[in-house]
Amino acid sequence: MAAFLVLQAARFGDLVQSKRLIRTLESRGRVHLGIEAGLAPLARLLYPAAEIHALHLHAQPQYQALKHNREILAQWQATDFQAVYNCNFSGMTTALCRCFEPELVHGYRPAPGGILRSAWARKAFRLSERRAVSPLNLVDFWAHFADSPVAADQVNPQARPGGQGLGVVLAGRESRRSLPVPVLAAVLETAFKALDGPPVRLLGSKAEQAAARKLLRLLPLRIQERTRDLSGKTDWPGLVDAVRGLDALITPDTGIMHLAAHLGVPVLAFFLSSASAHETGPYGRGHFIWQAARACAPCLESAPCPHATACLAPFRQSELLRSLATCLRGETGSQAPLPDDLQLWQSDLDALGCVLRLQAGSDPQARQRAAVRAALTEFLRLPKAAGDVFDAAALQTESAPAPAVPDDWLCQDLDWMLPPGRYC
Structure with missing residues (x-):
């Protein structure tokens, strides 16, 4: 069975928001999840099929944390991972990724002089420059570290009252x-x-x-x-x-x-x-x-x-x-x-x-946000369905300002040279 490693070193909410990526990988093999030790009990409740690796990542010097994590690193080196997904732009998690061949690591990987971001990760950093028009949910950002993630409707149940108050x-x-x-x-x-x-x-x-x-x-x-x-x-x-x-x-x-x-x-x-x-x-x-x-x-x-x-x-x-x-x-x-x-x-x-x-309420950024969403969908080569926000009223609102998605901002020429999620 194929094995995949997901590194998610951030907080409680980020662990839950990794769900679409984890569900995608679970459909393809065994998922190993590396997280901060304090979140391990929650991770086992959220992802019972995953193998949880409780790491020491915070509240101590990095050299001490790495010392505590040596046993886990040895387990990883003995495992034939098909891919490693580093979800954090973090010196600590990137350092952990040095025990893998660079081509195995998706998202953020170590490079001479710092951290190398995938083409898809670079887009998220550009979106952070203009957050008012950013349409990308963090769940979907991490999900698209993997090719062809599971459909969005397979992630969480439809919201319905449960009768408990x-x-x-x-x-x-x-x-x-x-x-x-x-x-x-x-x-x-x-x-x-x-x-x-x-x-x-x-x-x-x-x-x-x-x-x-x-x-x-x-x-x-x-x-x-x-x-x-x-x-x-x-x-x-x-x-x-x-x-x-x-x-x-x-x-x-x-x-x-x-x-x-x-x-x-x-x-x-x-x-x-x-x-x-x-x-x-x-x-x-x-x-x-x-x-x-x-x-x-x-x-x-x-x-x-x-x-x-x-x-x-x-x-x-x-x-x-x-x-x-x-x-x-x-x-x-x-x-x-x-x-x-x-x-x-x-x-x-x-x-x-x-x-x-x-x-x-009113949304002055409607057309711009819809245009950005359309550009992201095109970059990922996703099918456009009737009713999608980039085909619907948001782009047709005459009172909204015209879309402005500069080619040199969101979609740079370099991004199109390799498939989404790969490094260039």
Whole structure:
């Protein structure tokens, strides 16, 4: 049986978002998955057919990490891998790839003087320069490290209520990307009413326990009595059990959001600041995302905000709550208007992968984003189907600016010299 190695050294959400690539390789042979040791229990739950290699990658000097990993490296050298997929632009994972012949490594591989990116990986770096028009979900970026990945509809289940109540993720890793507790309280109260008073589960790490207590104090007694605070109280299996079967999950851009999509739980996501739903939104059909759409968004996560997080303002307005209630009642055909600088998207799938369809608000970048998506699809030699976003209304909106995809930006001559994903 063919053997494949996937290196994914990033966080919780990135592990879940590697699913399309891993499912593709599982259809062709045995998958070995190299990840940070702390995520190994979760990886075994997500990918039970894979052989998990728990690596020491973070929180210690690189020479110590490599020393700890020597036994695993010896196992890899004794395995006849057909291909190695390095998902991270990382000195550590690239160093691990030095035990393989260079032609085996896809994505990012070691080279004299640094890290060599494949033609496909170089495109993602160009997209990061113009994130407002980037249409590529991270799941699909990693999936296309392999030729002909499995169809997008084979990745996650259709989002459907499971009868187990409402989940609320208290905050993400970056506070600027999360709703403040008073805003979250109003969102939760609206969803609780729209769903006729379901049980509620508060989800997060120990770091969110103070936020959970503050949230509970702001909620009416009838909601408090139906709420379980699970923040900091679940291990990986407990978290999976807490999310599985929910009717909906209220969340910022978090790993728990991707776990919910993995399980087919409908996601109600709120994206602002540096979070872009087109890049890291929930994968699959039937999820809803409210996206801040200021001219400065999405911003750089590591840079301070010069506008006092002005993108949060639309989430404080009553129009958002009416829009949320409309979605939960299944009345998406009659969406309430949204405040300026706010969009509502619903997730869908096309030939390239996950795509977002605008349900409310305006999208000045529609035609540009559709043109970029068409260029990516052409580069990958994917078939265009009727209804794909690059064939539909996004390219026909007269009020939107004309597409501008400079040849010297996204598609350089060098990219076409070898098949997608190869090095040149």
